[in-house]
Structure formats: C-alpha cells, structure tokens
Amino acid sequence: MFLFIARRLGVMALTVLCLTFIVFFLTNLEPNLQRLAKTQANNRMTDEQVVNWLTQRGYTRNVFIKYGEWMGVVPGWTNVINDVPEGRCKSAGVPQEEWPTYCGVLQGDLGDSTVFKDTVNNIIAVRLSLTGWLMLFVMIVMVPMALTIGVLAGMREGSRTDRSLSTFSIITTATPEYVSGVIFIVVFSSSLVGLKWFKGSATSAMDNITFENFTLPVMTMALYGVGYIARMTRASMAEVMTAQYIRTARLKGVNFSGVVMKHALRNALIAPFTVIMLQFPWLLTGVVIVETLFNYKGFGWALVQAALGNDIELMLGCSIIAVIVVLLTQLISDIGYVFLNPRISVN
C-alpha cells in the first residue's frame, strides 16, 4: 500500500513538472511576451523598446533557465532598470543585499501576478477560498440529488420511474452550464419573464452568501453534473439488484424497501464514489464558466483574467493548483475504492 502511494506520488510529481513546463513554454512564446510587454509598459512601444523591456526583465533568456528560476533551482535575475535595482526576488522595503538568491516554487513562492499587482500566493489563497464555498454548495446539492435519482431509477430497471428519471439525467448531461445558466437567468431574474426570484449575478455572494444570490450559480453547476453521476449510480444499482444475494434476501421474506436499504445500497454506492471523485477536473471547467457567467470572482474568474492578460506566473500557479487537485482526487478515489471494495487490492 505504501509503495503504491509512493509510486503514484512520484508519477504525480512528474506529471506536474511536465505540465507546468508546457504551460511555461506556451506562455513564454515570442508573441505572448510582446503582448505582455505592451500591456505592462506602454501600448505604443516600438519593437526595439519591447525587446529592451523584455531583456531588462530577463524574459529573453533560454526557456529552461527561466523555468529553473521559477522552480527555484536557478538564482533569480537582478538588474538595474532606470537607476532602480530590480530583481525577481525583490521585496519592497528590503535592501538589495538581503534579497534571497532563489525564489521559486521550491521556496514556496509562486511569483507575482502582472495583472493583479499582487503575489500569486495571495491571489490564489483568496480566490480558492471563494471557489471552495461554491464547490461546497454544489456538492451538497449535487451528490444527494444524483444518488437519490440513480438509486430510485436503478431500483426497478425498466419501470416508468426508471424511464422518466433516466430521460431527466440525459437532459441534464446535454445541457452545458452556459446554456442552463442563460436559461435560469432569463427565467428567474430577467424582466422578460418577470419572476425575479433570484439575482442574476453572484458578485454580492463573495461577501455574504444568501439564498438569493447563490442559488442560480449552484444550481447551474450542480445540474450538469447530476445526470452523469445519476446514470452511473443507476447502472451500478441495476447490476446489484440482479445479484443472487438480493434474490435470496427477497425469498427469505425481507420486504422490498428493506432489501434496497440494507442489502443493495451499500454495494451500489461503491462505483459512484469513484465517479464523484473523478468529477473534480470537470467541475473545474464548470467553475470557470459559471464564475464568468455570474461574475463571481473566484479561482475560475482569476484564471480567465490571467489567460486574457497573459499573466505567466498566475497562470502557472493556477495550473499547478488545478493539476494537483485533479491528481489528488484520482489518488483518493483509487485508495478509497480499495477500502470500500474488499475484493480489490492495490497489487
């Protein structure tokens, strides 16, 4: 077990290394750097000034050196720009002699954001906690709803309940967030329909989550995921219900609800556990869409801003977090599966 986890963590580290390098490489391409220089300094710079600006700040060096610097294994650049000492590891109010030589991921420093003018560590901490609330509520709504639908549908395969619930799950999986979100806003908060039950924007939810401002984003995200988990639960439940021990229990005279609750449910919920854990990578895309649509300034919103402004270090920070979340959930789902299902062993 220990070896298994160690090996998985090793593969994980390698994946993170490869992926961040790809992000690094793509954001450090020539046209992207030129755009960065123009947005940071002056939009009307000549080509020569752009090159000069980039050279002074160490952007024109070899991509591997820059990557090493970001990782914290190569010393950060220092230079004198307009008579002011500047450097990657500069911190305000500290004389140049006391700047650290290395400042990178290994030192716990994700760098500075060029869009938000703040450290990436700060931005990610703030934004991630906002997104955490969104995720929490989505999970609270989505998981019980999906499991209930799946169990009810799979309980009696082919029945009318099964048919209608399965159709409902297909409909929700076919409705991406940007479609259901738009429909929800029109129905529940626009003047066209005139219900105006909820707010069409979740900006106020960043300070104070209320039923009025958080219902629509949570429903939009939860609904797209419900269908998929429900279908997996249904398949798993339907399979369990045909098993021999269920028939035995029925023949012994246990009533139907007893069989479902006591015998079937526990075994039927093993497969959906994995599916729920593996939903996280997909939830991340959903977060980006929903936060943009409802103007909720969380992690997804920050990612969009970073991408639009070619904010290299913020994008790298976001991708590290995203990739680690995805890989960790995969690991947890694998380990959890072993604990839930004694027939499976990691070897």
Add this chain to the structure above:
Amino acid sequence: MESLSAFAIFTGILYQFLPVWIALAIILIGCGIFRSKLGLVGKLYDNPIGIIGFAIVVFWILTALMADLVVPFDPYEQVLGMKNKAPGFPVTGQEGKYFLLGGDNLARDVFSRMVAGSQTVLSIAPAATLFAFMVGITLGLPAGYYMGRIDTGLSFLANMVLAFPVILLFFLLVTKGIIEVGIPMYLAAVLFAFPIIFLLILFTSKFNTRPNEMYLYVGLTLVIGLWAYTGLAFNADPLGVFSMDPNTLNIFVAVVFVNSPTVFRIVRGLVIDIKTRDYVAAAQTRGESPWYIMLWEILPNVRGPLIVDFCLRIGYTTILLGTLGFFGLGVSPESPDWGMTINEGRKLLLIYAHPALPPAIALMSLVLGLNFLADGLREESLKD
C-alpha cells in the same frame, strides 16, 4: 405594421423550416420502410428515445445542409432600425417580412444566425471527433494489446493531457500568438497523420498475401491522404481543394487534442478485455500478424461501444466548441457560431433575453439528440 403574435411566430418558424421537414419526412419514412435491411439504424425504430434522437440529429444535419434555403435574411446583414427588437418585429422598409426571433445587438436576424450557426458546429464537431477516434484507436490498440512499455508511456501522456483543465488548455492553444508561432500547424501535422497511418496499417495487414490489391489500396490512401494532408495541415494544396483557414484549424486541432486521450483510454480498456477471447487466441495460433489481430479481429468486435461513444463524443465536442465560443475563442468574431452568440447575448441578458436563448436551445437540442441516439443505440446493441 403590427408585430407578430406568439402563435404567428411559431408557425412562421415552422414554415421557414419547410424544406427541412420535407427532407426529414422522406428520410424517416424511407428508413422506416427499409428498416429490416438497415441493421442498427433500423432497430432504432423499436426504441422511442432512440428514434427521437435520430430525428433531432437528422433535423440539424439537414438544417446545416439546407441553411441557405431556410434563412430568411443574410446572417451577417445589419438591418437599419432592427437593433434589439423583440421577436416578430416587422422589418422596416420590407413589406411582409419579419425578424421571427427578433434582432440582436448589431441589428441582425437572430433566427437566421441560429440556423447558420448549425453549419459551423456540424462542419467541425463530427470531423474533429472522427480524427480524435483515429488517433485514439491507432494508439489505443497497441497499448492495450502489447501492454508493457508502450502502454506505460502512452498512458502517461494520455493521463497528463486529461489532468489538464480543458479550459486552460484552450486558453493556451487558441490564441493569435500561437498561430503566429505555428504550433497548431505542427500539432495538425502530427494529428492528421494518424488517419493515413491507420488506413495504411489497415490495408497492409489485411492484404499482405495479395500484393495487387494491397498496392491499389495503399496507393489510393497515399495519393488522397497526402493530398488532403498537405492541404489541411500546411494549407499547401497545389490544387486548392483542401484548405482550412488558420483560425478554424487552430480550434479543430485543439478539440482533437483534447478528445483523443479519452478515446485512447476507452479503446485500450476494450482491447484489454477482448484480447483474452478465444478467437484472438485462434488467430494468434494461425500465425496472424499482431496488427491483423488488432485491426481485423479485435476492432470489429468493439465497434458497438465505440459507435455509442462516437455519438456521445460528437455531443461533447459540440459543448466544447460552445465553451470556446463562450470565452470569445471562436472561429471569427463575426461568425454566427452558437457559443459566441450566447456569449454576446448574455451581456444584455437581463434586458433583452431573445438573442441568447435561440442558440442556447439549439445547442442543447442537438446535444440532447445525440445523447438520445447514443442511448437508443446502446440499448439496441445490448439486446442481441
């Protein structure tokens, strides 16, 4: 002139789709008559969900094909005085003509744009899915069959792409700067080679004892394949038949790239399951080559799940294309692409809801149709 009533708008839309209805009726009745000879499609007629899905999908394909007959206005044309007008508003200066679903923020006909948008989606999504399947199958077969190092390496790559948040990948891959550097072209050069490789291996493994036929098929594949390849990947087709504009190519490549690892995993899993069967052992005993076994023994036997996944994946690709458009990364800012129209419409959603809703519902119905179709196919293929 007065605005149209809701009922008049409804009948007006139905009337505009008249050529599509006629063609749809012919196809559905035609397939219904010959259902016993049509295999899986014929069996769909026993499955209400499946046939509804089939009808919706055929409806949208026909709409895309006959878009020029269906649209009442040019989807790019801005009509004076029609900005943000409500559905059913009469067009100024043109007697008896109405904007059936109203005008958008640039005074264009929402209905015509929705219909024209189906062309963008249906020209990219199925083709991109097909390419993703070619890549996934060509790599997934050996990974599942040989296991070992090939599998470890390829699975690592696939898992790496899958661990990447799709949206971040799109933001990195679909930008103007990337096109300047030529990365989509290199990616296309790699990804578009797979169909040719696939077909070459397919024919050489089957006809290696019959050289005449082999040379014919291999020759045809090479001539047509390389011709299309130069045109599509490098935009260097000497005759100009095959070409793709850089923006579309970029999106196409990004979508193929995102989809192929999942297909790879599915194919790999299916092969691992199937390769223990007796007929595979029989073929091995006969001394067939590994590629013959993979392509002519295993692949035909996993077609069921692959066809079902193909339908689902076209739907997923449609959603992805919409996501791209939603973030303003679509084909071109002017194009009537559904995702982009939703994105434009959402900015004024609380005041004018009508420009965003039609493309949203259109996209949803297409994906729903594909999902219903996949569900129907799955149920029917499980029956025997």
